Amino acid sequence: MEHLSGAEIVTRCLREEDVEFVFGYPGGAVLEIYDAIFRQTNFKHVLVRHEQAAVHAADAYSRSSNKVGVALVTSGPGATNAITGIATAYMDSIPLVVISGQVPSGAIGLDAFQEVDMVGCSRPIVKHNFLVKDVRDLAATFKKAFYIAASGRPGPVVIDIPKDVTIAKCAYEYPETINIRSYNPPTKGHPGQIKKAAQLLAEAKRPFIYVGGGAVQGGASAQVTELVRMLNVPCTNTLMGLGALDGTDPNFVGMLGMHGTYEANLAMQYCDVLIAIGARFDDRVISVPNQFLSNPKKIVHIDVDPSSIAKRVKVDVPIVGDVKHVLTDLVAVLKETGAKPNADALANWWKQIDEWRKPNSLLYTPSTEVIKPQHVIETLWKVTNGEAIVTSDVGQHQMWAAQYYKFRRPKQWINSGGLGTMGFGLPAAMGAQLANPDAQVACVTGEGSIQMNIQELSTCKQYHTPVKVLSLNNRYLGMVRQWQEFFYGTRYSESYMDALPDFVKIAEAYGHVGFKVENPADVEPVLREAFGPGLKERLVFIDFRTDPSENVFPMIQNGRGLNQMDLPEHMRGLQQTPFENNRDYGNLC
Amino acid sequence: MRHILSVLIENEAGALSRVTGLFSARGYNIDSLTVQTTEDPTLSRMTIVTHGSDDVIEQITKQLNKLIEVVKVIDLNEADHIERELMLIKVRAAGRDRDEMKRMADIFRGRIIDVTEKTYTIELTGTGEKLDAFIKGLDPTAILETVRTGASGIARGERILKI
Numbered sequence: 001m002e003h004l005s006g007a008e009i010v011t012r013c014l015r016e017e018d019v020e021f022v023f024g025y026p027g028g029a030v031l032e033i034y035d036a037i038f039r040q041t042n043f044k045h046v047l048v049r050h051e052q053a054a055v056h057a058a059d060a061y062s063r064s065s066n067k068v069g070v071a072l073v074t075s076g077p078g079a080t081n082a083i084t085g086i087a088t089a090y091m092d093s094i095p096l097v098v099i100s101g102q103v104p105s106g107a108i109g110l111d112a113f114q115e116v117d118m119v120g121c122s123r124p125i126v127k128h129n130f131l132v133k134d135v136r137d138l139a140a141t142f143k144k145a146f147y148i149a150a151s152g153r154p155g156p157v158v159i160d161i162p163k164d165v166t167i168a169k170c171a172y173e174y175p176e177t178i179n180i181r182s183y184n185p186p187t188k189g190h191p192g193q194i195k196k197a198a199q200l201l202a203e204a205k206r207p208f209i210y211v212g213g214g215a216v217q218g219g220a221s222a223q224v225t226e227l228v229r230m231l232n233v234p235c236t237n238t239l240m241g242l243g244a245l246d247g248t249d250p251n252f253v254g255m256l257g258m259h260g261t262y263e264a265n266l267a268m269q270y271c272d273v274l275i276a277i278g279a280r281f282d283d284r285v286i287s288v289p290n291q292f293l294s295n296p297k298k299i300v301h302i303d304v305d306p307s308s309i310a311k312r313v314k315v316d317v318p319i320v321g322d323v324k325h326v327l328t329d330l331v332a333v334l335k336e337t338g339a340k341p342n343a344d345a346l347a348n349w350w351k352q353i354d355e356w357r358k359p360n361s362l363l364y365t366p367s368t369e370v371i372k373p374q375h376v377i378e379t380l381w382k383v384t385n386g387e388a389i390v391t392s393d394v395g396q397h398q399m400w401a402a403q404y405y406k407f408r409r410p411k412q413w414i415n416s417g418g419l420g421t422m423g424f425g426l427p428a429a430m431g432a433q434l435a436n437p438d439a440q441v442a443c444v445t446g447e448g449s450i451q452m453n454i455q456e457l458s459t460c461k462q463y464h465t466p467v468k469v470l471s472l473n474n475r476y477l478g479m480v481r482q483w484q485e486f487f488y489g490t491r492y493s494e495s496y497m498d499a500l501p502d503f504v505k506i507a508e509a510y511g512h513v514g515f516k517v518e519n520p521a522d523v524e525p526v527l528r529e530a531f532g533p534g535l536k537e538r539l540v541f542i543d544f545r546t547d548p549s550e551n552v553f554p555m556i557q558n559g560r561g562l563n564q565m566d567l568p569e570h571m572r573g574l575q576q577t578p579f580e581n582n583r584d585y586g587n588l589c
Numbered sequence: 590m591r592h593i594l595s596v597l598i599e600n601e602a603g604a605l606s607r608v609t610g611l612f613s614a615r616g617y618n619i620d621s622l623t624v625q626t627t628e629d630p631t632l633s634r635m636t637i638v639t640h641g642s643d644d645v646i647e648q649i650t651k652q653l654n655k656l657i658e659v660v661k662v663i664d665l666n667e668a669d670h671i672e673r674e675l676m677l678i679k680v681r682a683a684g685r686d687r688d689e690m691k692r693m694a695d696i697f698r699g700r701i702i703d704v705t706e707k708t709y710t711i712e713l714t715g716t717g718e719k720l721d722a723f724i725k726g727l728d729p730t731a732i733l734e735t736v737r738t739g740a741s742g743i744a745r746g747e748r749i750l751k752i
């Protein structure tokens with residue numbers, strides 16, 4: 001058996017896990033590990049410019065592939081800088097292994113230079129974490145960390161390694177399997193519960209399928225699509241679930257929630273049987289539980305995490321299991337029994353949904369004077385044939401990207417849905433590009449968000465990630481401004497972006513290509529040029545000067561129900577109930 | 590409603606703080622918490638007394654189970670169970686009080702485990718209510734110091750918590 005140092009063991013474990021990229025930043029406590037990295041060729045290290053970006057890049061690398069992302073940071077400030085990234089991954093259930101250096105074992109607890117209790121700091125925002133006190137535990141810890149991160153409901157795992165452990169040597173062998181007696185993530189759903197779900201679907205008059213990020217992470221897109229098509233049931237995706245069902249599928253009614261479409265929100269409110277797949281009924285989706293349940297419905301909830309079930313909403317048929325397994329079994333049961341919703345009732349439900357679709361809640365007023373942000377996203381879709389991987393930051397631009405880019409497949413849309421982390425988009429685009437070197441990657445951002453991790457333009461240059469940055473620059477923190485307009489009497493407190501830099505010059509200073517676009521007529525030609533063969537190998541930063549007064553519609557205000565949307569101008573005053581001539585809804589409204 | 594949760598957890602550094610961190614982060618109540626290793630030194634057993642609606646208790650149980658190091662969780666209130674708490678109480682035992690303290694200890698089946706000229710230290714075991722009743726029965730000015738362990742619980746009969 002080989003004798004290796006702890007640092008060498010770290011790099012060997014990463015090799016065993018087929019790690020392709022490690023995103024990191026060196027420092028005192030991890031110097032041994034960096035030396036071992038220097039002496040190996042199995043994976044590539046990506047030197048970011050800030051540890052937060054390392055974790056976001058590793059996160060998006062994972063989101064856009066089927067692999068665990070890996071980040072490496074030093075102790076103290078390196079570790080604390082990683083915290084926002086870890087929390088972002090935790091909220092969206094992304095599998096990561098974050099390795100942090102720690103001061104030597106003997107110095108722990110003595111307020112040593114660059115010491116921070118990383119296990120303590122990260123505890124509430126990790127799936128699990130480890131402090132490795134003995135080099136002999138290191139290999140098994142890595143095996144456990146990768147297994148825990150990727151299995152069950154995925155999530156980030158932190159491994160904190162004191163410097164002396166990276167120096168100490170021991171016999172090295174990577175365990176082939178690992179058994180954690182206290183951790184047995186579920187796979188198959190209960191067959192009895194699956195039969196009950198099939199039964200409910202067969203009795204449904206107004207069935208609806210609600211698909212969240214769990215279907216994306218769980219690789220269940222094909223099963224979702226099969227179920228939807230087989231039963232011809234309308235389907236919505238959450239912000240995290242976009243792409244699980246093709247955004248151009250005729251059964252797709254758009255995203256639901258705070259900025260969901262009229263038809264998706266009303267179908268969610270007035271359905272009688274709801275199948276929730278890898279979704280968690282969170283506040284930005286269903287708003288207030290009581291309001292959501294005020295129209296009676298039977299709910300089937302499929303999730304790998306039992307604690308997601310009955311957390312905000314009580315359900316009738318809970319099914320704990322891997323969504324892919326459960327859906328495969330559910331489809332099999334439906335096929336076997338031939339159970340399906342009553343054809344007449346379903347036709348009537350579709351008639352209703354088509355009525356709700358008619359006014360088109362995503363319609364906006366085009367302009368030849370000023371660039372409409374929605375127009376930029378629609379043009380991006382057109383120019384990239386709906387095939388680009390799109391990352392975003394957080395705010396209005398994020399919602400417009402989610403609404404107007406019709407994502408065709410899972411893992412194509414990468415955003416910080418749960419934590420809402422500004423500064424996510426650019427490092428995420430970088431990570432996604434490294435995972436998908438041949439893909440077109442667009443980062444939709446704003447002039448506020450981009451400045452939260454703009455230093456990564458330098459990393460993008462170093463590692464030749466030719467992402468296209470579309471900054472929807474409205475000179476406001478747009479979503480803050482929108483809320484201040486609606487709820488704070490247009491007192492735009494600290495939401496105006498003053499002293500903005502010249503973004504074209506910034507892009508150029510970092511060695512990239514920059515464009516400024518002010519005329520709506522230039523949107524398409526500039527995007528075509530940016531994504532064209534001439535700039536294929538270049539990062540292009542496009543500063544779109546967009547309409548500063550544009551708001552995101554529909555919108556559900558805090559405390560209101562799914563049928564109490566603020567609608568765009570052309571739909572103001574429209575009833576948010578089923579239409580009166582619809583016989584099935586007599587007693588619903 | 591008050592619930593007693595019994596938790597088997599890996600006997601590892603930091604495991605306790607994962608449990609207490611979970612309770613504070615999610616706004617659950619801990620009325621008391623006791624922990625010690627079991628006959629299997631790799632496992633610790635906790636007794637957590639908490640209160641909340643059925644929905645909250647269900648979430649607490651699920652969230653505890655989600656912690657990687659938690660092996661098993663049971664809610665003792667789901668069936669008959671026994672709970673005991675230990676209290677050590679130091680009381681003034683001079684003059685007239687001395688006999689009265691001895692009588693009180695006897696009535697509550699306590700044991701005097703340390704004696705000085707002016708004080709008794711009494712060991713008392715029972716449910717939390719019994720310990721409360723003992724304290725109430727004393728002249729408050731006579732109580733010098735109390736220390737209580739919080740409840741430990743076990744199911745009655747053949748129901749067991751083991752891996």
